[in-house]
Amino acid sequence: xxxRAFAIVPAAxxxxxxxxxxxxxxxxxxxxxxxxxxxxxxxxVERVVVVVRADDEPLKAQVRAAGVELCLPPVAPPDMKxxxxxxxxxxxxxxxxxDDDLWLVAPADMPGLSPRVIxxxxxxxxxxxxxxxxLGGRRGHPVLxxxxxAAEVPRLGPDEGLRDLIRRHDPLLVACDAAETExxxxxxDLDTPAELALFRxxxxxxx
Numbered sequence: 001x002x003x004r005a006f007a008i009v010p011a012a013x014x015x016x017x018x019x020x021x022x023x024x025x026x027x028x029x030x031x032x033x034x035x036x037x038x039x040x041x042x043x044x045v046e047r048v049v050v051v052v053r054a055d056d057e058p059l060k061a062q063v064r065a066a067g068v069e070l071c072l073p074p075v076a077p078p079d080m081k082x083x084x085x086x087x088x089x090x091x092x093x094x095x096x097x098x099d100d101d102l103w104l105v106a107p108a109d110m111p112g113l114s115p116r117v118i119x120x121x122x123x124x125x126x127x128x129x130x131x132x133x134x135l136g137g138r139r140g141h142p143v144l145x146x147x148x149x150a151a152e153v154p155r156l157g158p159d160e161g162l163r164d165l166i167r168r169h170d171p172l173l174v175a176c177d178a179a180e181t182e183x184x185x186x187x188x189d190l191d192t193p194a195e196l197a198l199f200r201x202x203x204x205x206x207x
Contacts, residue, residue: 004101005122006091007040007142009050009068010083011059011108012076022190023059027111027200032190033059035111037066043118045104049090051083080107081153081161088150097147105162106141107189111199114186118142120179130171135180139173140187 011023011033023033040048048068052059053076063070071090077083084105091097106113117133121144124131131144143166152165180186190196
């Protein structure tokens with residue numbers, strides 16, 4: 001059976017630094033989250049699972065309209081690590097991944113996310129290795145991980161996150177410069193109003 005690849009999109013944050021629900025902020029006539037999900041949908045991943053707070057009705061409606069799966073934790077996740085845990089549990093219960101399957105993760109607030117970079121990672125043969133894309137030598141997202149490492153997420157310490165898990169497993173850097181030549185900042189995530197305004201100015205015209 002062919003290896004399956006599952007994308008997890010942690011989207012349960014509260015946009016405190018942005019001061020508004022940033023994933024619904026318009027960019028080029030579409031909500032930010034729609035740009036991110038469009039990249040995942042254009043890639044070769046098998047399933048896209050978006051982790052959203054159960055009480056976030058506007059975002060849930062947007063994700064459903066995009067035609068991807070929702071994961072709704074019963075308690076709002078306090079951080080990205082907890083969101084990842086819920087997303088991984090959702091996939092494990094529904095799809096029973098095999099040890100040779102894969103999972104990928106990138107922040108939800110990446111409207112420049114590149115399906116070409118995603119596919120370049122999926123096309124890289126690296127037995128049981130974590131893969132991190134680079135452009136011009138700079139690391140970015142998404143990160144690709146072998147499915148067995150999903151079991152280590154719940155065991156991370158209180159002050160640990162995905163970066164700590166990655167450091168423990170000797171990740172392989174994958175140069176994606178040949179795959180991505182169209183987007184200026186595919187690794188940009190948007191946390192502040194200034195970053196959002198700059199992205200709009202550089203890449204798209206928004207209303």
